Amino acid sequence: MKAITLRNVYYSFDNTFVLENINLEIQQGDYLGIVGPNGAGKTTLLRLILGIIKPHRGQVLIYGQNPEDYLKSEPIGYLPQRISQTLYDFPITVQELVKSGWKKIKKENFEWALDVFKISHLRKKTLRELSGGQRQKAFLARALALRPRILLLDEPTTGIDPYSMEGLLKILESLNRDFAITIVVVTHDIGTFAHEAKCILCLNRRVVCLGEPRKILKDEYISMLYPERTIFPHKDA
Numbered sequence: 001m002k003a004i005t006l007r008n009v010y011y012s013f014d015n016t017f018v019l020e021n022i023n024l025e026i027q028q029g030d031y032l033g034i035v036g037p038n039g040a041g042k043t044t045l046l047r048l049i050l051g052i053i054k055p056h057r058g059q060v061l062i063y064g065q066n067p068e069d070y071l072k073s074e075p076i077g078y079l080p081q082r083i084s085q086t087l088y089d090f091p092i093t094v095q096e097l098v099k100s101g102w103k104k105i106k107k108e109n110f111e112w113a114l115d116v117f118k119i120s121h122l123r124k125k126t127l128r129e130l131s132g133g134q135r136q137k138a139f140l141a142r143a144l145a146l147r148p149r150i151l152l153l154d155e156p157t158t159g160i161d162p163y164s165m166e167g168l169l170k171i172l173e174s175l176n177r178d179f180a181i182t183i184v185v186v187t188h189d190i191g192t193f194a195h196e197a198k199c200i201l202c203l204n205r206r207v208v209c210l211g212e213p214r215k216i217l218k219d220e221y222i223s224m225l226y227p228e229r230t231i232f233p234h235k236d237a
């Protein structure tokens with residue numbers, strides 16, 4: 001079943017296309033990693049899927065509906081880029097934050113989301129009392145408490161330590177496998193997500209390549225995507 005469809009999607013800022021002719025089909029239960037250099041249009045792509053912005057040409061469909069129609073009855077979980085670093089001093093508690101994602105969060109889903117990210121004990125703490133990793137988990141729990149069928153994560157591993165990162169990867173894998181949540185994750189950790197995601201999209205204004213990680217990790221694609229090839233630890237090592 002198709003969860004997300006983009007057909008001939010174009011988007012521009014100030015008369016410059018930042019996304020061109022994007023065609024993409026994400027099936028229910030997929031786990032897609034999106035990689036690409038800064039400015040490639042990754043965040044813009046997520047915002048199009050969420051209906052926050054509309055394509056200048058082409059079409060975005062969520063389960064066959066326009067995002068705004070879909071969102072009238074169904075939530076989409078979203079972790080915006082750098083949100084936990086930006087809203088670090090927000091004067092609300094974890095519990096208030098997690099409940100703030102949607103009109104009415106069911107108690108069982110709220111408890112489940114706290115439990116998944118192992119932050120139940122932190123519910124009364126304010127955001128400024130948390131470590132960066134804990135705050136990131138609180139924002140992730142906020143997205144998950146909606147019980148969404150689709151989870152969009154924009155660079156969720158930025159700024160968290162390797163231990164938290166490993167935990168996060170396990171959680172995402174379980175949400176995808178055990179709860180059939182469709183996951184789309186924007187990341188610079190291509191080496192890591194190549195082992196996790198079922199499919200990788202290399203984006204640089206256009207779809208550079210799309211497919212299974214083992215196919216995408218071939219040098220020819222990587223060099224097409226990142227001509228300088230400086231940000232891959234396995235290349236520098």
Ligand SMILES: Nc1ncnc2c1ncn2[C@@H]1O[C@H](COP(=O)(O)OP(=O)(O)O)[C@@H](O)[C@H]1O
Binds near residue numbers: 018038039041045
């Ligand atoms: N609000 C905006 N106004 C003008 N240009 C923007 C705006 N948001 C993003 N852009 C531009 O669009 C391009 C894609 O941005 P973005 O989707 O954030 O890329 P990525 O997430 O891959 O780093 C960049 O060149 C960026 O400068």
Ligand SMILES: [Mg+2]
Binds near residue numbers: 042043044081154
């Ligand atoms: Mg971005």
